[in-house]
Amino acid sequence: MQPNFSMNFSPQALIFDLNGTMIDDMHFHAKAWYQILNDDLNAALTWDEVKVQMYGKNGEVLDRIFGKGRFSEAEVLELSVEKERRYQKEYFPHLKLLPGLADFLDNARQAGIKMAIGSAAIPFNIDFVLDNLNIRPYFQAIVSADDVTDSKPDPETFLKAAELLGLAPSACVVFEDAPKGVEAAQNAGMACVVLTTAHEKEDFGKYTNILRFVKDYTDSFLQEILPVRV
Numbered sequence: 506m507q508p509n510f511s512m513n514f515s516p517q518a519l520i521f522d523l524n525g526t527m528i529d530d531m532h533f534h535a536k537a538w539y540q541i542l543n544d545d546l547n548a549a550l551t552w553d554e555v556k557v558q559m560y561g562k563n564g565e566v567l568d569r570i571f572g573k574g575r576f577s578e579a580e581v582l583e584l585s586v587e588k589e590r591r592y593q594k595e596y597f598p599h600l601k602l603l604p605g606l607a608d609f610l611d612n613a614r615q616a617g618i619k620m621a622i623g624s625a626a627i628p629f630n631i632d633f634v635l636d637n638l639n640i641r642p643y644f645q646a647i648v649s650a651d652d653v654t655d656s657k658p659d660p661e662t663f664l665k666a667a668e669l670l671g672l673a674p675s676a677c678v679v680f681e682d683a684p685k686g687v688e689a690a691q692n693a694g695m696a697c698v699v700l701t702t703a704h705e706k707e708d709f710g711k712y713t714n715i716l717r718f719v720k721d722y723t724d725s726f727l728q729e730i731l732p733v734r735v
């Protein structure tokens with residue numbers, strides 16, 4: 506399905522990916538994965554290979570690299586939580602919202618826009634971000650790795666978020682930083698704003714649902730997509 510949005514498209518809901526989109530933390534995920542995959546599991550991957558493989562649920566990352574069935578469910582859970590423990594320990598001193606996001610969330614809420622999180626992260630990490638930054642009340646729905654069968658680029662995460670908000674996919678705009686996330690939004694029939702925290706524009710060349718590339722939430726385009734308050 507190809508979304509077709511005019512320039513004056515005004516969404517009723519915003520669905521935010523979390524890592525790399527609300528916070529600039531993808532380097533810390535890559536570092537934690539690099540250690541687990543190479544030092545603990547002897548995968549012998551380069552830094553760039555880790556970055557390419559690092560999308561979707563933690564179990565999906567392990568399946569892609571080692572093949573399905575290499576680890577038991579209990580082992581996947583333990584590796585997944587251990588990876589996030591290492592990530593949280595290293596990233597916590599740097600934890601903060603991207604520039605302009607605090608104001609953008611306030612403005613969107615005042616404009617009556619519904620907001621959701623649609624992330625491949627496990628609840629342990631989503632709670633770490635939302636509760637340490639005190640931003641949970643902004644979101645009417647949260648879809649985590651544990652809420653879907655297949656993560657991004659499958660559209661399930663974003664479709665579920667729209668359903669929980671009670672809105673059609675075409676009424677939602679997704680905020681993403683990763684090519685596989687933009688692909689998931691496209692598969693869900695949703696337009697996307699791309700945060701260029703972790704990827705270059707060129708990495709998104711094949712997608713047709715991108716409204717705009719922004720460095721952070723101070724970009725004036727983001728005011729244009731909120732309805733004008735009277």
Ligand SMILES: O=P(O)(O)OC[C@H]1O[C@@H](O)[C@H](O)[C@@H](O)[C@@H]1O
Pocket residue numbers: 522523524525534559560561562563566588623624625626627630683
């Ligand atoms: O979907 P989000 O919020 O960008 O999260 C993606 C990341 O979430 C992390 O928890 C996973 O370990 C990563 O593999 C994944 O890339």
